[in-house]
Amino acid sequence: MARILSDDLPRARVPVVTYALMAAWTVMWVVQALRPDDGNVVDSSQALACRWGMVPVHLTGGAGGAATDPCVVLSTEHSAWLEVFTAQFLHASWWHLLGNLLFLWVFGPSVEQRLGRVRFLPFALACGYAAFVAEALIDSSSAQPVIGGSGVVAAVLGAYIVLFPRARLRVVQPTTPEPGTHRGLPAWLPIAAWIAYETIAAISQSQSDTAHWVHVVGFALGALLAWPLASRPAPTRQPAPEWVRVAIAHNQPEAEMIQGILGDAGIPAYVRRMAGFDVPDYLAGGPRDVMVPGDRALEAHALIDPLDAGDGADPA
DSSP states (O other): OOEEEEESOOOSSOOHHHHHHHHHHHHHHHHHHTSOOSOOTTTSHHHHHHHHSBOHHHHHTOOGGGGGOHHHHHHTTSOHHHHHHHGGGOOSSHHHHHHHHHHHHHHHHHHHHHHOHHHHHHHHHHHHHHHHHHHHHHTTTOOSOBOOSHHHHHHHHHHHHHHOTTOEEEEEEOSSOOTTOOOOEETHHHHHHHHHHHHHHHHHTOOTTSOHHHHHHHHHHHHHHHHHHHTSOOOOOOOOOOEEEEEEESSHHHHHHHHHHHHHTTOOOEEEEOTTOOOOTTSSOSOEEEEEEGGGHHHHHHHHHHHHHHHHSOOO
């Protein structure tokens, strides 16, 4: 099955931890979205963020004049150190959630595969936890709750750029790509642009409503902890096999029939319009080439050639 919005690294198994974390974020956002948005201190979405988000003045103990702030009061219902953990499962808006889901979808699976399922989740949550604590120490007078999975995402990005510096991104990554299709955007480019922006924003304090230091510290920790693994052999890109033509079908249905026979035998195959025939792809007419990897050509011929011979045999 083709992978949508993915890198070009091979995947030996389903990244269940990445998907489970994405599901947990989504479920918690639904819980938030179902609450009133009126700011009441009982059951509003804002009250939930104050109770279970990380409030810097509560964590650092420097509330001072902010001790009577409603959000600070709500945050004292639980341990500040517990709230640093739970804050990583809440989000401020749909856009906040979708941005984190997108980054984790693209970059999380490869990092999970390299670290292993057992280590991936503690790695990501521990980096996110430390990043939240760093934000509290830097902005210790703030009474605004800090929430989101951005610390986790930042750690994943930091690890990714260290572990897979030559990976590339594609909108669609086919399971069996055609020759010469390993193109795409270098993965380090958007990551480098993102962390450069976050660092500048954190230092300049240009956006006071965004916890940029969570992103910067999470990224740095992820890269630092992943560095020892960088010297180990990394998974290579999916090799692009040399594809050869094993059959010429008269039309699209016949080509798909042959492709199905090959697929049932476990032989990858794709159909392409035969060169020199200017019939639009959406029409079934016109000859089609059936292509398979070169190292499976003999096996494919063994399946297809008897069919051709049967078509040309004299009736008994």
